[in-house]
Amino acid sequence: MTTVGILGAGQLAMMLSQAAATLGVKTLCLAASADECAGQVAPLCVVPTADPAAWESFVAQVDVLTLETENVILDLATFMSARKPLCPNLESLAVSQDRGYEKALFQSQGIRTAPYSLVDSLNELKQAAEDLGLPAILKTRRFGYDGKGQIRLSTVDDITRAWNELGKHPLILEGFMRFERELSLIGARSTQGDMAFYPLTENWHEHGILVKSEAPFLQAQLQAEAEDYMRSIMLGLDYVGVLAIEFFLVEGQLVANEMAPRVHNTGHWTIEGAKTSQFEQHIRAITGMPLGSTEVLGHSVMHNCIGMMPDKAEILSQPHAYYHDYGKAPRPGRKLGHITVVTPR
Numbered sequence: 001m002t003t004v005g006i007l008g009a010g011q012l013a014m015m016l017s018q019a020a021a022t023l024g025v026k027t028l029c030l031a032a033s034a035d036e037c038a039g040q041v042a043p044l045c046v047v048p049t050a051d052p053a054a055w056e057s058f059v060a061q062v063d064v065l066t067l068e069t070e071n072v073i074l075d076l077a078t079f080m081s082a083r084k085p086l087c088p089n090l091e092s093l094a095v096s097q098d099r100g101y102e103k104a105l106f107q108s109q110g111i112r113t114a115p116y117s118l119v120d121s122l123n124e125l126k127q128a129a130e131d132l133g134l135p136a137i138l139k140t141r142r143f144g145y146d147g148k149g150q151i152r153l154s155t156v157d158d159i160t161r162a163w164n165e166l167g168k169h170p171l172i173l174e175g176f177m178r179f180e181r182e183l184s185l186i187g188a189r190s191t192q193g194d195m196a197f198y199p200l201t202e203n204w205h206e207h208g209i210l211v212k213s214e215a216p217f218l219q220a221q222l223q224a225e226a227e228d229y230m231r232s233i234m235l236g237l238d239y240v241g242v243l244a245i246e247f248f249l250v251e252g253q254l255v256a257n258e259m260a261p262r263v264h265n266t267g268h269w270t271i272e273g274a275k276t277s278q279f280e281q282h283i284r285a286i287t288g289m290p291l292g293s294t295e296v297l298g299h300s301v302m303h304n305c306i307g308m309m310p311d312k313a314e315i316l317s318q319p320h321a322y323y324h325d326y327g328k329a330p331r332p333g334r335k336l337g338h339i340t341v342v343t344p345r
């Protein structure tokens with residue numbers, strides 16, 4: 001039986017493990033602590049700090065490696081990928097860890113991005129703000145998630161304040177996009193090179209955190225364009241696994257914001273809303289199985305449960321609602337679960 005080693009043990013590792021089990025695939029999740037939520041459904045290998053001996057014992061137990069976050073330390077990923085196949089590969093991970101590399105890759109493939117400037121000093125930030133104009137968004141190039149590590153600059157007074165807060169990190173200043181919508185595309189490429197794409201998903205964020213996704217967003221031309229973009233990124237990186245690209249829709253055109261080399265929150269609706277969930281698709285893609293159908297089963301709306309879970313009985317009494325509790329301790333701003341409502345066709 002194949003064992004997939006997952007670098008990480010949060011809710012994405014948990015849902016990957018659940019999907020793997022139905023395919024007869026085992027998982028082992030590398031966890032920083034024993035209480036991580038994937039431990040509810042899969043064995044954990046608990047390694048609290050960088051420990052090559054423990055990494056060695058983890059990697060010896062698995063056949064193929066994958067990840068649930070791009071914020072994996074590159075030393076760990078490099079160590080692992082020297083021993084077993086890592087899907088997606090190191091290059092894909094390295095690009096998606098850095099907003100600067102990511103934007104350069106998008107542009108090299110002819111994909112529009114927000115105007116941006118890489119910033120290493122307060123003077124460079126002042127110059128970039130003048131060049132791009134305000135408002136603009138200052139972001140850490142690495143290790144940001146859920147709106148963390150980013151500050152909106154509205155006036156010149158914000159510049160020094162933002163620098164004082166974030167200036168110890170490598171930074172990127174992005175022009176502010178006045179978008180009509182936010183969309184994402186989720187697709188997969190298998191070890192055999194087959195590709196499959198889900199329909200576009202429309203997303204809503206508050207304070208940088210995803211609150212709601214709706215799919216399918218049906219617009220044939222945008223769908224074809226987004227798929228072309230993803231195809232060229234996947235081929236360029238020799239990518240294997242599920243990939244997500246987030247876009248802004250600006251004046252009817254797709255502008256790429258970022259990519260995630262993994263299953264993605266904006267694809268959670270696929271668990272009940274598509275013939276094959278993104279989690280099953282990822283396991284299929286990286287273990288050499290045929291990809292599954294991405295056909296939708298209805299109109300899906302996914303709500304994230306942030307900071308607290310809703311009343312379970314109320315959700316479960318709705319005929320088309322599905323309740324997902326990740327079993328995590330409540331904390332403000334923390335994703336604890338999600339609810340999907342699928343209205344059948």
Ligand code: AMP
Pocket residue numbers: 114137144145146147174175176177178182205208209246257258
């Ligand atoms: P990110 O961490 O880049 O995914 O940003 C989180 C959210 O912040 C996005 O989904 C947008 O809602 C908003 N955002 C990020 N970058 C920009 C931008 N350049 N212009 C306008 N809104 C942005």
